[in-house]
Amino acid sequence: METLKAVYINEMFKISKKKKIAISLVFSFLSLIVGAIVVYYLNNFAGIRITGSSDFSIMVLTVLSYTLFPLFTAFICIDMFAGEFADSTIKLTLTGLAPRFKVFLGKILAIATSIMANLIVVMILSLVVSIFIDGSVSNLVKIVLAYIMEFFPQLIFALVVVFLSNISKGTTSAFMLSILVFLVFNGLGMIFPNFKSFLFTSTFDWYTLILGGYINFSKILRVFLILLGYGIMLITASYYFFEKRDI
Amino acid sequence: MKFNKKSTMFGIFIFGAMILVTSGFADAALGSGYQNLKKSLKTTTAKLVDDVDNFSVGITATLKVDGKIYSEETTNTKFDIKNQAEETRTIQLQKGNHVEYYSYSDKKQYINKNFEDGSYNVEERQKSRKNTRIIQNPFEEEEVKDVERIVDAFIGSLENVIQVEQSGKKKMYLGDIGDSEIPPLINAISSFAFKYSILDDYTIKTLNIPSPKSNVTLKEASGKAVENKDGIIESGIFSVSMSAKDDKGAEHVYTLELSMDIKGINSTVVVAPNLDGKKVTYSKEGCPFDEKYIGKYSNNIVEVKNNSFVKVGERIVEITSVKEGNVKGKYYEVYNKGYEPDAVRSFEFSSNHNESEFYTILNYTDNNGKKKKGTMDSTNLQNLYVAFDIIIDEENGGYSHTNDEENFNNEFVRVFE
Numbered sequence: 054m055e056t057l058k059a060v061y062i063n064e065m066f067k068i069s070k071k072k073k074i075a076i077s078l079v080f081s082f083l084s085l086i087v088g089a090i091v092v093y094y095l096n097n098f099a100g101i102r103i104t105g106s107s108d109f110s111i112m113v114l115t116v117l118s119y120t121l122f123p124l125f126t127a128f129i130c131i132d133m134f135a136g137e138f139a140d141s142t143i144k145l146t147l148t149g150l151a152p153r154f155k156v157f158l159g160k161i162l163a164i165a166t167s168i169m170a171n172l173i174v175v176m177i178l179s180l181v182v183s184i185f186i187d188g189s190v191s192n193l194v195k196i197v198l199a200y201i202m203e204f205f206p207q208l209i210f211a212l213v214v215v216f217l218s219n220i221s222k223g224t225t226s227a228f229m230l231s232i233l234v235f236l237v238f239n240g241l242g243m244i245f246p247n248f249k250s251f252l253f254t255s256t257f258d259w260y261t262l263i264l265g266g267y268i269n270f271s272k273i274l275r276v277f278l279i280l281l282g283y284g285i286m287l288i289t290a291s292y293y294f295f296e297k298r299d300i
Numbered sequence: 301m302k303f304n305k306k307s308t309m310f311g312i313f314i315f316g317a318m319i320l321v322t323s324g325f326a327d328a329a330l331g332s333g334y335q336n337l338k339k340s341l342k343t344t345t346a347k348l349v350d351d352v353d354n355f356s357v358g359i360t361a362t363l364k365v366d367g368k369i370y371s372e373e374t375t376n377t378k379f380d381i382k383n384q385a386e387e388t389r390t391i392q393l394q395k396g397n398h399v400e401y402y403s404y405s406d407k408k409q410y411i412n413k414n415f416e417d418g419s420y421n422v423e424e425r426q427k428s429r430k431n432t433r434i435i436q437n438p439f440e441e442e443e444v445k446d447v448e449r450i451v452d453a454f455i456g457s458l459e460n461v462i463q464v465e466q467s468g469k470k471k472m473y474l475g476d477i478g479d480s481e482i483p484p485l486i487n488a489i490s491s492f493a494f495k496y497s498i499l500d501d502y503t504i505k506t507l508n509i510p511s512p513k514s515n516v517t518l519k520e521a522s523g524k525a526v527e528n529k530d531g532i533i534e535s536g537i538f539s540v541s542m543s544a545k546d547d548k549g550a551e552h553v554y555t556l557e558l559s560m561d562i563k564g565i566n567s568t569v570v571v572a573p574n575l576d577g578k579k580v581t582y583s584k585e586g587c588p589f590d591e592k593y594i595g596k597y598s599n600n601i602v603e604v605k606n607n608s609f610v611k612v613g614e615r616i617v618e619i620t621s622v623k624e625g626n627v628k629g630k631y632y633e634v635y636n637k638g639y640e641p642d643a644v645r646s647f648e649f650s651s652n653h654n655e656s657e658f659y660t661i662l663n664y665t666d667n668n669g670k671k672k673k674g675t676m677d678s679t680n681l682q683n684l685y686v687a688f689d690i691i692i693d694e695e696n697g698g699y700s701h702t703n704d705e706e707n708f709n710n711e712f713v714r715v716f717e
Contacts, residue, residue, distance in 0.1 A: 102487070102491065102515050102516060102517035112484060115483070243452075243453040244453075246335070246452045246453075246455075247328060247331075247335070248328065249328075250324045250325075250327035250328040251320070251324040251328070261458075261460055261481065262460050264481045265460070265461060265476065265477065265478070265481055267463055267474065267476060269460070269463060272327075272460065275323050275326055275327045275330075276327070278319055278320075278322075278323035279319075279320055279323045279324050279327065281316075281319055282316050282317065282318070282319035282320025282321070282323065282324075283316070283320055284316070285312060285313070285315060285316025285319065286313055286316035286317050286320060287316075288316075289309050289310075289312045289313040289316065290313060292309070293309055293313075
C-alpha cells in the first residue's frame with residue numbers, strides 16, 4: 054500500500070508539472086466563457102430562447118463530454134504510457150522498488166484523479182457562470198450527479214487510450230489510434246443504432262438518464278454493468294501488455 | 301507461478317467480457333423505448349393498410365392558452381379499405397362557433413355536404429381515374445425512410461425519454477420531457493416552428509390570442525400511447541407546452557394537445573349518405589362545364605400600327621353542345637377588311653370526358669390536317685380559358701405549349717347577344 058501511495062503521489066506530481074494540464078484548464082475555462090457569452094447573446098434571438106431553459110452546467114457537460122474531456126484525457130494517458138516508453142523515462146520508475154503492477158495501478162489512479170479534477174473544475178465554473186446568466190442555480194443535485202456519472206465513461210475512454218498506448222510504438226501512433234477508435238465508435242453508433250449498447254462512446258451522455266421525470270433504474274444498472282465489463286477487460290488487457298513490454 | 305498469474309489475468313479478462321456481453325445483449329434486446337415505439341408504429345400502419353378490411357380513426361386537436369381552450373377540432377374518419385371508401389366528419393370550435401364538415405368518397409363518387417343549406421354536392425368520378433389506394437403506408441416511402449435514418453442518428457440521448465411499461469396484454473409507452481432536459485437544438489427548431497408556422501399572424505388574429513413575441517421556449521412535451529395485444533397502437537395522447545412573452549412582457553403558456561384513437565377494426569361500416577329528398581348538385585370530375593356554357597366567347601386580335609393599338613379582328617370560340625361532360629364546339633377567326641392573313645384559322649373541336657383526370661382536353665384537326673390537342677377551363681364565372689396546340693403530361697399533372705403563338709390571347713369573354 055505504501056509503495057502504491059508513493060507511485061501515485063509521484064505520478065500526480067508528474068502530471069501537475071505538465072504544461073498540458075495548465076493548457077487544459079485554460080481551454081476549459083475559455084470554452085466556458087465563450088459558451089456563456091454565446092448563450093447570453095443568443096438567449097433571445099429572433100424572439101426565441103435558443104438555449105431553452107436547460108441548465109447551463111448540463112449544456113456545458115453535453116458539449117465538453119464529446120470534445121475537450123476526451124481530448125485531454127487522451128493527452129494525459131498517452132504522456133503517461135506511450136510518452137514515457139518513448140523517451141525511456143519509464144526506466145526510472147520501473148527500475149525502482151515498486152513492482153510493475155503497482156506502478157500500473159498508480160498511473161491509472163492518477164489518471165482517474167485528473168479526470169475527476171477536470172470535471173469538478175468545469176462543474177464549479179459552470180455553476181458560477183449560470184448564477185451570472187440565470188441569477189440562480191436550479192437542480193443542483195441533478196447537476197452534481199450528472200458530473201459524477203460522466204466520470205465513468207471518461208475513465209473507460211482513458212483506459213482505451215492506455216491500452217492503445219501500451220500496444221503502439223510511439224506517442225503519435227497512440228494518439229492517432231485513439232482518435233480513430235473514438236470516431237469509429239461514434240460513427241458505428243450512428244449507423245447501427247441497434248448495436249449502441251455495446252459501444253462505450255454511446256454512454257458519454259448516459260447522465261441524461263437521471264435528468265428526466267421518470268428514472269429508469271434498470272437501464273442505469275445495465276449501462277453501469279456494460280461500463281464495468283469494459284473497465285475489467287481494458288485493465289487486464291492493458292496490464293498484460295504493460296508487463297510484457299521491454300524497457 | 302508465472303503460468304498461474306497469466307491464467308488469472310485471462311480469467312479476469314473473460315469475466316469482464318462476460319459482463320459486457322450479457323448486459324450489452326440484455327440492453328440491446330430490451331431496446332430503447334424509442335426503438336420499441338418506432339417498431340410499434342410501423343406494425344400499426346402496416347396492419348391497418350394491408351391486413352385490416354376497415355377501421356375508424358378519431359383525432360382531436362386542442363389549442364389552449366393559459367389553460368383556456370381557444371380552438372378545438374375533432375375529426376372522425378371511417379376507412380373501408382376493402383371497398384376503397386372513406387367518410388370524414390369534422391367539427392371545429394373556434395371562439396364559440398361550431399363549423400362542421402362532411403365528406404364521403406368511394407370509387408364512383410365524391411360527396412360533400414354544404415352545412416349552410418343542407419344541400420349536397422356530388423361529383424362523379426372519372427372512369428379513367430387510376431385506382432390509387434385511399435391510404436398508403438408512409439414508412440414504405442423512400443423519403444420517410446431517409447428521414448427515419450436522420451432522426452435515428454440524431455435522436456441520441458433523447459431515446460431514453462420514452463419508457464415502455466407492460467400492463468396485462470397491453471403495452472404502454474410513456475414519454476415526458478421537462479424544460480431542463482430539452483437539448484438546445486430541439487428547443488430552437490421547435491420554438492421557431494411554433495412561432496412561425498403553428499401560431500402565425502393569421503391564426504393569432506382569427507383566434508384573438510396573445511401573440512408570442514419574445515422568450516419563446518419549449519416548456520414541456522409529453523405523450524402516452526397504448527398498444528393492444530395485436531401490436532396496434534389503439535390510442536395516443538400527445539401534448540406540447542411552449543412559453544412566451546407577449547408584447548407587453550407578460551408570460552403566457554401555449555399548450556397544444558392531440559389525442560388519437562383507432563377503433564372499430566373490421567367492424568366499421570362506411571355507407572354513402574342517403575340523398576333522397578335532399579337538394580343535390582351533380583357534377584363530373586375534371587369537367588366544369590354544363591349546358592349553361594353553350595354559347596359564344598370571343599376576344600380581339602390586335603396589332604400595333606404607328607404606335608397605336610388597332611383591332612384587326614376577333615377570335616371566337618363557340619360551344620355548341622355539352623353532354624355527359626363531353627364538350628363540342630368550334631374555333632374560328634374573323635378579320636376586318638384589309639387585314640386578312642393568307643390562312644384564316646377555323647376548326648371544330650370535341651372533348652372526351654374520360655380522357656383526362658384533370659383537364660377538359662380538346663381534340664381538333666388544324667388547317668394543315670394535323671391532329672392536335674388543346675385544353676379548356678372556365679374562369680371568372682362565365683368566361684373561358686382556352687389553350688391550343690399543347691402537349692399533356694398527365695403523370696405530372698401538367699401541360700406545356702408546344703409553340704407559343706405570339707399575341708395569342710387565351711382568355712375568351714362570353715358574348716351576350
